[in-house]
Amino acid sequence: MPLEDDAEDDLDRVLGQTHHLLGEAGDELAQQLVLQAKLSLRRDGGYFHPYPGDNWTDASYEAVLHVPRRSEDEYTQELIKRIWAELERVLKRHERQDVLSMVIEPMLEPLPSVAPDWRNNALQEITAPATNQARRERADGGYPTRDGLTFTSRAEVVVYELLVDIQRKCPPEKALAILPLPGAKLRDAGVRSPDFVVIGNGRALVIEVDGPHHYGATRKADDADRDRHWDRCGVRTIRIGTHHVDHPEALHSLLQEELRRWLFPVR
Known part of the structure; x- marks a missing residue:
């Protein structure tokens, strides 16, 4: 049948x-x-x-x-x-x-369930210790996590795990810090949450993991504006398409090369 x-x-x-x-x-x-x-x-x-x-x-x-x-x-x-x-x-x-x-x-996401005393719960959340890491995703719940950190997609998890591998293999004098989805207040741009900020050698690098919706003309203009605000802070932005996670070995090499270029440039 x-x-x-x-x-x-x-x-x-x-x-x-x-x-x-x-x-x-x-x-x-x-x-x-x-x-x-x-x-x-x-x-x-x-x-x-x-x-x-x-x-x-x-x-x-x-x-x-x-x-x-x-x-x-x-x-x-x-x-x-x-x-x-x-x-x-x-x-x-x-x-x-x-x-x-x-x-x-x-999918049509289900509406959140709320208790009858949701106002009191909300007030308790407001007075609780805050975190700037993945603030919107933590509030919604249901997003992937690693090492107690929240991510918006599986592609970001792949990038994170590759960055951690690079971090682990770096000598002590070239230590890296990885900040997924940090909240950052930028002048004239409000609060932004880049996918990753990587810190090393007294420098910082923003890494954005872009899905197909970033390739439209309007989104490209928005992304260029976001990058410009980071440029004003002296921070470089690199963008990685989600299709790169299909080839983790090549992506590992790409990340390693970009980190070396922008955080540990040859003088």
């Missing part, structure tokens, strides 16, 4: 089978992302793909991978391609040759 559109349990099993195939292919990154996703099938009806010659009809479907909003940026085009390759195989085995592509969409 073909897989039914609204068979939630069967669709979840399909996603589990896709997860297994990705594991057999050694694609641990794609596996981790699929693990937190949900699958649905959506009839296109000629709305999303109305172009002549694209093989879509009003009976064609697309697979929709619903993912947590905080991890949406981690789905690079290369990752989507790899996940879809395995998911398409599984769907065809379930007689769903009419599913022609896959898209990524953020």
Whole structure:
């Protein structure tokens, strides 16, 4: 029997089978992302793909991978391609040759639950000792953590772990300090939380981990403005695309090179 559109349990099993195939292919990154996703099938009806010659009809479907909003940026085009390759195989085995592509969409996050005495709780939070590290993420909860520190995405965790490895291998005279998501008050720019600030040799370097949404013209202009404020402080900003985390060895070398260039320049 073909897989039914609204068979939630069967669709979840399909996603589990896709997860297994990705594991057999050694694609641990794609596996981790699929693990937190949900699958649905959506009839296109000629709305999303109305172009002549694209093989879509009003009976064609697309697979929709619903993912947590905080991890949406981690789905690079290369990752989507790899996940879809395995998911398409599984769907065809379930007689769903009419599913022609896959898209990524953020989940509708549930509203926070609040107690009847939420005002008193809020007042207690205000008077509690504050931390500037990942202040918004800590408030929302549910974000990945390492070493008691909070991050906004798995890509940032990968960058952090590579920085820690570099830090561990540095000689004492070239010690590094790693500050993920610190709160910083900048003149005329309000409070900013760069993804990372790395300190060493009396110098500082800002590292931003950029997802695909950073490549639009408007966001590029915003990012350039943010970088300009750090430049005024004498601090360099480097930007790393999330697609780099697919290749940790190359990213390790890139980070090492940038840290050497900006924190320990050859005189």
